[in-house]
Amino acid sequence: MSAIVIVVALAAGLAAAMGAGALSGLRIGKDALGTELATYMGALYGGLAGGVAVVVTTLVLLLI
16 A cells, blocks of 8 residues: 555544544434544544544555
8 A cells, every 4th residue: 555545544544533433423412422522432433543543554455
């Protein structure tokens, strides 16, 4: 894989993880925390957990 493909895959994966985290945080925590805080926290934790998964997956695909 070329370097551009790797960078685009990492950026797209991280953006998708943050978006999914924000949506799930909004759905789960908006009543208890408020809409803004639930969205920010979901994006933060989605980015952290999803970011690790994206990096590991990209490394595995490079080794194949």
